[in-house]
Amino acid sequence: MRLNDLDERIVHALAEDARRSYADIGAMIGLSAPAVKRRVDRLRAEGAITGFTVRVDPAALGWETEGFIEIYCSRNTSPEAIKRGLARYPEIASASTVTGEADAIVQVFAADMRHFEQVLERIAGEPYVERTKSVLVLSPLLRRYAAGPPDGPDPEPSEAAAPR
Amino acid sequence: MRLNDLDERIVHALAEDARRSYADIGAMIGLSAPAVKRRVDRLRAEGAITGFTVRVDPAALGWETEGFIEIYCSRNTSPEAIKRGLARYPEIASASTVTGEADAIVQVFAADMRHFEQVLERIAGEPYVERTKSVLVLSPLLRRYAAGPPDGPDPEPSEAAAPR
DNA sequence: TATGAAAACATCCAACG
């Protein structure tokens, strides 16, 4: 797979505003709308672009408390098992297995401290979780691209999803 | 500002695919297309939705190495100073000040380990940084919403931004 | 292999009920 300069500029234009029309993007980079669409289609087929998503202000949606939870798992817990276990939490925005002492780092958005604590306790109670260590976000400094996913649409555990 | 169930479902539908048509979203939640658009417009005006962006596979774009860097700052370093200092790094995808021992957690995407090390060393060399602690991401498990930004358009990956 | 032009189709969106 080869990404040339035009592809990069298309991705860049979409990163700024994913709902821009192909004609607009084409005008920005000197291509016609169909040409842009063909490249976007190719980028999606190749997996370079994995989707389009909305940028939300968690606080405006009532998710005012953000934190990171490090998870320490019992041995022989596969990444897939962790993923399946965590996918049920709508409060989890991202999760990754990592090097170092912890096995995974999970980013959580909760309505408030009480809600955050509930999520933390539920995660800590998962059978494969031995212990956790968490920090709260004081203030977000930078938020740029959305990375990933390989992530199926909508785990949707329902409930607990309507703060405020 | 009040978000009801319909608004949440709209945001959810857009989080899955921000280029879905208003008619499709309307069909999902039992509303007409114009009604959906009016709500999306209102959510944008209120700041709940801050934009639309593309989801990229960093590896496909040549950014194969991801990690988190905890930053321990010298005293009396303001969050604004940290933000200004970090904003110059195109490799930083997100950064937040946090509770606990570290002052900030920074998410970094680099082309490879060598590039990651360079970024780490440059950050560690910032005048306000006393020490750092970093972990590498082994595998991303979940990637959902894009949070934020308050972040001007175009961090401009510029140079250093074309691996492969 | 990649492009632009054009046509058919779908979506958007302001005005109205």
Add this chain to the structure above:
DNA sequence: CGTTGGATGTTTTCATA
């Protein structure tokens, strides 16, 4: 909030380099 219809965007087809 739903419906309408003109404007706009999308996507396929086709011809060209």
